[in-house]
Amino acid sequence: MHSVSMGGASYVIGVSMFLLLTSFVSLADVPFSSFNPTDVHLIDCGSPDDTLLDDGRTFKSDPQSASYLSTDENILTSITSFPDNSLTFSSVVSSLPLYLTARIFTHDSIYLFPILKPGRHWIRLHFYPLPHQSYNLTSATFTVTADDIVLLHGFSVKNRDKTVFKEYLVNVTSDKITLKFSPMKNSFAFVNAIEVVSSPKELISNSASAISPIGDFNGLDGYALEVSYRLNVGGPIVTPKNDTLWRTWLQDDQFMKFPQGARNVSVPTNLIRYPNGGATPLIAPYWVYATADQMADSGVRDPNFNLTWEMNVDPSFSYLIRLHFCDIVSTGLNELYFNVYINGMTGVSNLDLSTLTSGLSIPYYKDFVLNASHISNGSISIQVGPSSNLQASVPNAILNGLEVMKMSNSAGSLDGLFSADGTYRGMKSGLNEKMKAAAGIGLALGGFSLVLLAVMILIRLKRTPKGYTKQKTFSSWFLPLNPKQCSFLSSKSKSTTFSSIISIGQNLGRFFTLNELREATKNFDEKAIIGVGGFGKVFLGELDDGTKVAIKRGNPSSSQGINEFQTEIQLLSKLRHRHLVSLIGYCDEQSEMILVYEYMAYGPLRDHLYGSNIPPLSWRQRLEICIGSARGLHYLHTGSTQGIIHRDVKTTNILLDENFVAKVSDFGLSKAGPASLDQTHVSTAVKGSFGYLDPEYFRRQQLTEKSDVYSFGVVLFEVLCARPALDPALPREQVNLAEWAKQENAKGAIGKIIDPTIAGTMSKDSLLKFVEAAEKCLAEHGEDRPSMGDVLWHLEYALQLQGINSETSDRENEAKIGENAEKVEKNTGAKEEMIVDISDDSGLVVGSPMFLESFHGR
């Protein structure tokens, strides 16, 4: 399912780590060619006095910097409380004084810093959730933007034991930079200290080497960067005091795989000679190049392994990786040859430092761009290992320093897919993961998905920030269902609370107290989790009377979750249908957002098809389930005045109750259909799940009911073939189920791909009818696809055909056959009538026995 986007690889320095610094901090001055930044804005937020750090920098007090700050309302609070043991570490850690005060923003607040010289600037933000009587800083959730770049989205600092330090490089193009702190609804923002400082032009060049395929990457200037990791390999921490640009270089030990294979080396810093072109002390200081890790026992035995560093990153971003080398291990030229790998792909083969730098102990660095598509498991791995094909050398490999920088995405964000104006610019993150998994296997993708990918990439490329057509913001998606609801639905009003949302839903059923739900789930026991979604987790609970329920608990820090949650409430409070999962009640105590649903005992349809030990469903059961879900979708499309598009039809969103009755669930992404007749589509950012996505929706980003029909076609083939919609492990032509099934069917070979457990049990006519329906659903153009009502008709017909030809002799089945035979007479060729039939079944189910059953006694 979809997951909330990762908070990014935060650059977290444990307070405990600060303690380690004691031994390295000395008061002697550092001789280096220093950089004199044009713009320097340093603020110790909330502090009544200026703060002088032992690296020589003075941070301005809050009163001194007040002129930079503007807020809509002047509700500001500064904090001057101290962590209990603050005195212990404040005396040893250079930047710690900055963390002792903070400023709280209860409303959108802007720092406007004048910039004398445009170009890349460092933005460094310091966060530590100090204790405070009236504000609980660990619960603050907020977004930070710098001009049109999103630095942090829905960010919070949950851990009282750590300070969080974030460092960015942002290109400032005008004479000022706007740093904006925006609290999420019902929350507030805070910051302990801010740095905005010019960075030297030569620090990051416009080009780097692309990994896989190896080539040039040009255009780095167009990206904002966030430092994810900066390591002084084989050496101690380098603090801002010892760095030319007030950077911090951490030790590499915790990222090293198999540390036994590595040995650290160091030379006196005065042996390091910077070259005339290339690396300079600004690129990295002496301390970085004077230490390295090399292979343990090099030259003694015959080492044949790689030194490996592995760092966790947010896999939805591309990264700029800078490796620092300096041959401080060789005794002569041309002794050291080694290979450099990034995520298992060759970065440089046979790197020969002494030739590149014409000497020893001469710094050298190389930049690589690693595309998000090559980060499949959420980590970046850097490896160096001896070249095997050159016997001349002593087998060895070294690394002196390592920097990993996140590159901004097409939304102009370094954290998630919302752009600075609040527009959601991506697909559901679950989709992204799948897309990446698919892209990770590169050309193994089926032609169809490849086209999809290409199309999507084209769409993304075309979206230069300025030429981008303004889209509806996420929160304005909830088109009012009646005019009274407009106020909350259409505005981004800060006063909107979950309770105000709840109060407008009339059909939300029973109110549960938080305690009741805690009891029902054994205090939200992790063991009771039966699902996870964009909004949070789903627990299985048992009410006092023994009724089992599914409890969906919203995660307040996920704004995407909140929005999906709202959509779901909006829709479910309007919709009641036997084939839609129904809502029993809710809880909004203590700013919780909890919905309680009927429990679907048999879980997602997918689990009954493949990937679990559940006994396979019969063909008849499958048909009935498909018919049930088709009814649910048909009702969504036609049952309410506006028409609703589900947008995420897939086998995990079709749930089964204990009688195998199928119900459509998860309306988190759903969208009200076109409001008026002259408008036949809704234009929107592409959402949905890879493998089920309507290619037309993908291309044109226009949403119609026919997109659901397409996805449903994929579901039908999934039911028939019992395999996932996308399976990258399969041979290329089989990866994409929709494509493969269409091909096989065109060859007349559909029989070959049917789930073997049912292949012999189905009547040929039933199968043909079913495949015909599925195939029609997958038509390239929406207008060629049938409506959900037509699909339903086909499926009903397929069921009847199965009934007639069924060879089974058991009595129950015979009875059913009789029943169906009648139906066939009644309905054959009478499509209109059939649909009338459907709508009988599909009207609002309020008061129907099924509804009452699931709603009463609770």
Ligand SMILES: *[C@@H]1O[C@H](CO)[C@@H](O)[C@H](O)[C@H]1NC(C)=O
């Ligand atoms: C920082 O610089 C001083 C000399 O100015 C030096 O003694 C100290 O070892 C340096 N620290 C590190 C971590 O290299």
Ligand SMILES: *[C@@H]1O[C@H](CO)[C@@H](O)[C@H](O)[C@H]1NC(C)=O
């Ligand atoms: C502060 O908020 C966090 C997270 O919301 C919560 O876990 C913690 O218990 C709260 N602390 C206090 C003192 O209220």
Ligand SMILES: *[C@@H]1O[C@H](CO)[C@@H](O)[C@H](O)[C@H]1NC(C)=O
């Ligand atoms: C910053 O942006 C300007 C204008 O877009 C561009 O000309 C310049 O090359 C950029 N500079 C850097 C260092 O990215």
Ligand SMILES: *[C@@H]1O[C@H](CO)[C@@H](O)[C@H](O)[C@H]1NC(C)=O
């Ligand atoms: C270098 O290695 C030695 C022995 O393994 C270790 O004690 C020392 O702390 C290391 N030095 C650094 C700076 O990592």
Ligand SMILES: *[C@@H]1O[C@H](CO)[C@@H](O)[C@H](O)[C@H]1NC(C)=O
């Ligand atoms: C080093 O790593 C690369 C890439 O992961 C791999 O291809 C190579 O076989 C490794 N070398 C050794 C000696 O293990």
Ligand SMILES: *[C@@H]1O[C@H](CO)[C@@H](O)[C@H](O)[C@H]1NC(C)=O
């Ligand atoms: C990553 O690769 C995709 C597809 O090749 C491309 O569209 C995108 O621009 C790349 N991103 C970066 C930062 O290079």
Ligand SMILES: *[C@@H]1O[C@H](CO)[C@@H](O)[C@H](O)[C@H]1NC(C)=O
């Ligand atoms: C990621 O994959 C690489 C190789 O593909 C593996 O060595 C590494 O352990 C994996 N990392 C995680 C965190 O699973």
